[in-house]
Amino acid sequence: MPETLAAHPAVTPPLITASGLSLTLTPTRETISIGPFAGCLASLNTALGITLPETFATTIAADGVVYSRAAHDQWFATAPEGTGLMSRLEASCMKLAALTNQTDSRVTLSLKGIGARAITSKIVPIDLHPDFFGPGHTALTLAGHIPIILTCSNADTAYDFTVFRSFAQSLHHDILVAMNGGIPNSERV
């Protein structure tokens, strides 16, 4: 019988600190891609009991499931591992949307601390000012050369980088280099 590959973390070390900031590999969340069938978006919203965000944003439903817009006509629903998200979604909306389990495809690196916005700005080319990119905002963009889904969990001090698992170690390296370089003009942060 073939042996399964041993599970190992997508990045090492899973927690590292530098310049007063921390970079953490967040616990895996069950991630389901939702692609509504043609003309089904309104009934899907009713079935889910939420309005899937129409702009690039993140919404948290009453049951704690997090919905983020991931592309045109595509959303990601995430919930802690072991909470049976796929079967819950299948029960409510299997006839309204294509559901695909994406749990293994991506991981999330969380950068936290004073100056996290300045560090993120070094490698992400979008405007991160809280007026434009505050809590709940999501952007599909680049970190260095790597495509990411960036979310802000706390203005100025906490950013989550969701990345394809195979790019995670390279992104981790890039963020760590940015952290080690310190905060430019730090007297003004």
Added chain:
Amino acid sequence: MRLTCPHCGARALEEFTYRGDATLRRPAEDAPHQAWVDYVYLRDDPAGYHSELWYHGVGCRAWLVVIRNTLTHQIKSVSSAVASPAPNKSDS
């Protein structure tokens, strides 16, 4: 150069790929040989505004119609190619 994607906001050029003249239209199947030669090989090189297709590959992966001035690189408009396709050459 920055392009303002109608879905994502102002983004840097490296997020986009240029995909050519947005006014090109595929000829009818029985169109004369010369119409197909024009469609496949011949492109205008306008000095001034030009409707172009750009693909926001790193961002929202939408196809966009960008009206750009080839002399100044001024961007007149950026719109979704699905919502508002570029006019045919004969209409513009």
